[in-house]
Amino acid sequence: MTDVLNPPVHIESPDHGHDEHHGPTGILKWITTTDHKIIGLSYTVTAVIMLVIGGAFAEIIRAQLASPNGNLVSLAQYNELFTMHGSVMIYLFAGPFAFGALANIIVPIQIGAPDMAFPRLNALSYWLYLTGAITMLSGFFVSGGAANFGWVAYAPLSNSINTPGAGADLWIGGLLLTGFSAIFTGVNLCATIFYLRAPGMTMFRMPIFTWNMLVTAILILLAFPVLTAGLVMLYCDRHFGTHIFSVAGGGVPVLWQHLFWFWGHPEVYILALPFFGMVTEIIAVFSRKPVFGYKGMIFATLSIAALSLGVWAHHMFTTGVVLLPFFSIMSLLIAVPTGIKMFNWIGTMWRGQVWFSTAMLMALGFLFTFLIGGLTGIYLASPPLDFFTHDTYFVVAHFHSVVMALVLAGMAGLYYWGPKITGYLLNEAIGKWQFWTLFIGSQVFTFPLYILGLEGMPRRVAVYAHDAQWKALNDLSTLGAVIIGVSTILFVVNVVVSWKKYPAGDNPWDGHTLEWFTTSPPPHHNFYRLPQIRSERPTWDYNHPGHQALHHGQHDEPSQPAPEAPVS
Amino acid sequence: MRVEAKILLGLGLFFGLMCAVYWNWSLENAGGVMMFAAMLLCFLPGGYYYWWSRRMKARPEDDPNATQESGAGVVGAFPGTSIWPFTLGMGTFFVVLALVFGIWLLVPGLGLVFWAMIGGTAEGRRGGTH
Amino acid sequence: MLTPALPPQGATVRARRWRRLRRAVALPLAALALSGCTVPSFGASPGATSSSKSVYHLWQGFSIGAAVIGALVVALILYAVLRYRRKGDRIPAQSQYHLPLEVLYTVVPILIVFGLFAATLVVENKEVSNPKTNVVVDVNAFQWGWKFTYPGTNALVYGQTTQNPEMVIPVNTNVRINLSSSDVIHGFYVKAFNFSRYALPGVLNQFTIRAQNTGTYFGQCTQLCGLYHSLMWFRVKVVSQSDYASWIATFNNPTAEAAAKAASKTTSQQTASLVPSKPSSTKFGR
Ligand code: HEM
Ligand SMILES: [Cu+2]
Ligand SMILES: [Cu+2]
Numbered sequence: 001m002t003d004v005l006n007p008p009v010h011i012e013s014p015d016h017g018h019d020e021h022h023g024p025t026g027i028l029k030w031i032t033t034t035d036h037k038i039i040g041l042s043y044t045v046t047a048v049i050m051l052v053i054g055g056a057f058a059e060i061i062r063a064q065l066a067s068p069n070g071n072l073v074s075l076a077q078y079n080e081l082f083t084m085h086g087s088v089m090i091y092l093f094a095g096p097f098a099f100g101a102l103a104n105i106i107v108p109i110q111i112g113a114p115d116m117a118f119p120r121l122n123a124l125s126y127w128l129y130l131t132g133a134i135t136m137l138s139g140f141f142v143s144g145g146a147a148n149f150g151w152v153a154y155a156p157l158s159n160s161i162n163t164p165g166a167g168a169d170l171w172i173g174g175l176l177l178t179g180f181s182a183i184f185t186g187v188n189l190c191a192t193i194f195y196l197r198a199p200g201m202t203m204f205r206m207p208i209f210t211w212n213m214l215v216t217a218i219l220i221l222l223a224f225p226v227l228t229a230g231l232v233m234l235y236c237d238r239h240f241g242t243h244i245f246s247v248a249g250g251g252v253p254v255l256w257q258h259l260f261w262f263w264g265h266p267e268v269y270i271l272a273l274p275f276f277g278m279v280t281e282i283i284a285v286f287s288r289k290p291v292f293g294y295k296g297m298i299f300a301t302l303s304i305a306a307l308s309l310g311v312w313a314h315h316m317f318t319t320g321v322v323l324l325p326f327f328s329i330m331s332l333l334i335a336v337p338t339g340i341k342m343f344n345w346i347g348t349m350w351r352g353q354v355w356f357s358t359a360m361l362m363a364l365g366f367l368f369t370f371l372i373g374g375l376t377g378i379y380l381a382s383p384p385l386d387f388f389t390h391d392t393y394f395v396v397a398h399f400h401s402v403v404m405a406l407v408l409a410g411m412a413g414l415y416y417w418g419p420k421i422t423g424y425l426l427n428e429a430i431g432k433w434q435f436w437t438l439f440i441g442s443q444v445f446t447f448p449l450y451i452l453g454l455e456g457m458p459r460r461v462a463v464y465a466h467d468a469q470w471k472a473l474n475d476l477s478t479l480g481a482v483i484i485g486v487s488t489i490l491f492v493v494n495v496v497v498s499w500k501k502y503p504a505g506d507n508p509w510d511g512h513t514l515e516w517f518t519t520s521p522p523p524h525h526n527f528y529r530l531p532q533i534r535s536e537r538p539t540w541d542y543n544h545p546g547h548q549a550l551h552h553g554q555h556d557e558p559s560q561p562a563p564e565a566p567v568s
Numbered sequence: 569m570r571v572e573a574k575i576l577l578g579l580g581l582f583f584g585l586m587c588a589v590y591w592n593w594s595l596e597n598a599g600g601v602m603m604f605a606a607m608l609l610c611f612l613p614g615g616y617y618y619w620w621s622r623r624m625k626a627r628p629e630d631d632p633n634a635t636q637e638s639g640a641g642v643v644g645a646f647p648g649t650s651i652w653p654f655t656l657g658m659g660t661f662f663v664v665l666a667l668v669f670g671i672w673l674l675v676p677g678l679g680l681v682f683w684a685m686i687g688g689t690a691e692g693r694r695g696g697t698h
Numbered sequence: 699m700l701t702p703a704l705p706p707q708g709a710t711v712r713a714r715r716w717r718r719l720r721r722a723v724a725l726p727l728a729a730l731a732l733s734g735c736t737v738p739s740f741g742a743s744p745g746a747t748s749s750s751k752s753v754y755h756l757w758q759g760f761s762i763g764a765a766v767i768g769a770l771v772v773a774l775i776l777y778a779v780l781r782y783r784r785k786g787d788r789i790p791a792q793s794q795y796h797l798p799l800e801v802l803y804t805v806v807p808i809l810i811v812f813g814l815f816a817a818t819l820v821v822e823n824k825e826v827s828n829p830k831t832n833v834v835v836d837v838n839a840f841q842w843g844w845k846f847t848y849p850g851t852n853a854l855v856y857g858q859t860t861q862n863p864e865m866v867i868p869v870n871t872n873v874r875i876n877l878s879s880s881d882v883i884h885g886f887y888v889k890a891f892n893f894s895r896y897a898l899p900g901v902l903n904q905f906t907i908r909a910q911n912t913g914t915y916f917g918q919c920t921q922l923c924g925l926y927h928s929l930m931w932f933r934v935k936v937v938s939q940s941d942y943a944s945w946i947a948t949f950n951n952p953t954a955e956a957a958a959k960a961a962s963k964t965t966s967q968q969t970a971s972l973v974p975s976k977p978s979s980t981k982f983g984r
Contacts, residue, residue, distance in 0.1 A: 032649040127657025150922045157882040173664040199628035199639035203571040247900035258598040290794045306582045319896045320903040323594040332811045343803045349778040375764040382818040384753045388892040391920035454741040456889030458920040461928035549794040
């Protein structure tokens with residue numbers, strides 16, 4: 001253990017003897033590290049690998065659907081493929097990327113902390129995530145194959161009679177591990193944000209990304225225990241002869257859906273809020289303006305979190321056993337804070353200086369794609385319209401508009417913060433190609449699916465032989481998936497081509513927040529020095545004295561004095 | 569501390585209200601219980617923070633005019649490196665595999681878990697090696 | 699529509715802006731009015747039942763709202779990024795709050811949401827109401843097929859996967875469906891009805907349909923139910939009331955009677971606990 005002191009001013013030079021230099025190297029360093037940046041980097045690499053694996057499954061799915069009676073894979077394999085595609089993407093890519101990867105690296109730096117509050121717990125989170133991912137994916141190598149009951153594992157399809165075999169148990173085991181990983185990360189983020197902020201970094205001066213991560217962490221702590229409990233019950237039903245979800249023994253199958261979606265809907269926001277945060281930071285920096293409606297943004301995030309615990313059964317409208325009006329109005333109301341965010345993003349760009357870097361283009365791509373996903377989500381909050389579209393490709397299209405928007409936002413985050421973590425920029429020209437392929441591919445992929453859904457094509461079907469006319473639209477969607485695949489390859493190419501080529505400097509984007517104040521990459525405990533913190537943009541205030549944020553009615557030229565001289 | 573407390577208490581209050589409306593209206597127990605638990609889960613730390621916020625003066629991070637020097641002192645003890653998270657992770661991995669492939673895997677699993685718990689605790693006590 | 703913002707010059711500018719805004723709102727509305735009752739379908743279709751038509755109109759209403767809001771937001775984004783794209787190193791005014799504007803885009807969406815909710819309730823209440831009727835069909839879903847029985851008659855239709863069992867119902871009549879499942883969860887979905895409902899083990903789901911056009915409509919299981927989920931097809935044949943009566947009568951012979959009896963017996967023996975005879979009232983998960 002090392003005592004870390006504040007303020008970190010007396011560690012003046014980077015070549016001052018530092019503990020890490022004496023530590024282990026190579027693989028042992030990776031295994032024993034407790035540095036949030038290295039752990040975050042491991043998370044990032046693992047999550048991107050998961051994106052590629054999940055994407056590969058998706059490409060096989062799309063190839064199968066390119067013909068009405070496709071026989072690329074069998075019916076059984078198809079069930080495994082979409083189950084594992086959904087599971088890998090949700091449990092192993094989107095979540096860990098959102099709260100394990102970028103949050104782990106950025107949150108402590110944004111609030112001026114030397115590390116996460118519990119560095120060893122943080123390392124444990126990563127190992128649980130990695131082993132969970134291995135556990136879940138190893139289902140493909142056991143007899144009977146991987147889990148095949150959809151990523152939602154509805155009882156009683158998921159019981160031991162309908163789904164015998166180790167694949168399903170590996171799915172449960174993998175989820176238990178990643179579930180605990182998420183809970184520990186949630187604890188860690190809350191403690192870090194509550195206890196390790198730098199002097200002057202009051203709650204209402206935290207960057208929006210950090211705020212969103214705090215709310216995400218709270219949601220994780222509220223939601224994930226329910227999933228874990230549900231999984232334990234499911235395991236008991238499968239192996240210990242309990243009948244919690246089986247009618248024959250007096251249980252209630254729908255209870256699984258209640259447990260699953262009580263986690264599952266907050267999970268949607270656990271996935272989305274971090275990406276909202278990234279986009280907020282990026283839009284502000286590349287418009288050279290403060291976040292418009294900063295406080296409104298925070299209240300919008302908090303109200304999304306509050307409402308998100310009361311909407312779970314909008315996934316269960318067609319069960320016929322839930323209280324329709326309650327869940328309908330609660331779900332519709334979530335559109336309001338989401339809309340506030342959208343208008344705040346536009347307000348941030350308004351009268352700014354919008355710089356079309358790759359990160360900003362990705363963020364703009366997010367705005368458009370998320371707008372489509374958000375608007376179509378409003379339909380699904382209305383029970384009659386949900387009865388109409390539930391379990392058709394309309395729903396698949398809706399949530400892929402959302403998740404592709406999140407992928408765009410995640411890429412924006414990598415282009416924006418990657419240089420801070422690695423010290424090197426990515427190639428902007430390739431980045432723009434990647435953007436256009438990803439953006440256009442996403443629309444070409446999702447748009448036909450909306451129409452297919454309205455024409456009645458159900459999801460999770462390997463063949464649609466009774467209506468071969470759907471082939472044209474399916475082919476278009478497959479084309480979109482191929483374009484998305486190309487964009488993924490472009491990303492890998494970009495990483496290879498730009499490897500240690502374009503040194504970033506400490507502050508390549510004229511950033512606002514504390515991570516742009518320290519070096520790229522930051523030193524072991526993040527800072528050699530800290531500026532005075534007088535707003536949510538300490539680095540900007542330091543670099544542009546006299547340009548702090550204006551309130552409504554204030555005029556262009558600031559009337560207050562510049563912030564006090566920072567500590568140097 | 570006060571803002572932190574208010575956020576949690578506010579969320580808990582909202583969940584409580586939502587729970588009351590839902591439970592009375594739907595008569596469905598699972599959701600009612602879960603929302604009630606969510607409320608408690610917010611009140612617990614929220615109440616604790618609130619209790620403390622009334623008893624301590626503002627920390628430097630709660631003070632809008634704090635200078636970097638006002639936080640002088642030890643922020644905390646941070647380990648440089650540690651092998652125990654990895655050991656514990658591997659132990660848990662084996663425990664979960666035991667759920668699938670057979671109970672004998674609990675032997676290495678729980679062994680690693682206990683070893684890591686002892687090792688990790690001792691490391692914390694000793695102050696560690698960084 | 700929206701021109702670059704001018705430096706504020708007082709009341710005249712504001713009035714001009716207001717007029718422009720009014721025109722921007724009025725134009726699409728006028729266009730809509732001019733096009734008469736041909737509101738676009740937005741990809742949906744009216745369907746074959748009375749409630750499918752209400753759903754269709756609700757769909758159109760939601761779509762108009764979504765289109766207007768979507769177009770507004772897209773226009774704002776495009777305007778912002780094109781008009782304010784970076785032109786130099788000048789630091790723009792660092793304005794951060796505009797309370798009236800923020801209140802506006804909080805309150806207006808709330809109003810819209812309550813409007814949508816009200817419209818939703820109207821259609822929803824129509825769909826979940828179960829008026830009295832004497833045409834009842836017991837629909838039982840199983841891995842992987844459908845069984846349609848008609849209580850009080852000998853009629854029985856049974857078929858697996860692509861055998862396409864056909865549910866026959868009379869036109870312009872309220873038909874009560876009692877939906878149940880003998881194993882896992884299935885989804886009863888008929889595109890032409892703009893409607894779907896789960897077949898849950900242990901729960902009796904009831905709903906009423908009133909077909910308004912004769913014809914044969916395709917239906918399919920929409921909730922993943924295992925290996926042959928993709929192929930769990932059926933059809934609904936809507937016939938005239940007299941055709942329906944004579945169809946029921948074709949089952950009034952000894953073999954059909956025996957089959958119907960046997961079918962009802964197997965159901966009650968094998969899956970007594972899975973196929974309830976009346977709506978369930980379990981408290982957990984209900
Ligand atoms: C490369 C881009 C992607 C393509 C081409 C793609 C394709 C598909 C398709 C065609 C399905 C429907 C399968 C079926 O119902 O038969 C599907 C399902 C799904 N996808 Fe994706 N997807 C992509 C990216 C993502 C991402 C990024 C996520 C999440 C972060 C995601 C999450 C899901 C989920 C949860 C399901 C539902 C699985 C289930 O039904 O159990 N997908 N995907
Ligand atoms: Cu949801
Ligand atoms: Cu099915």
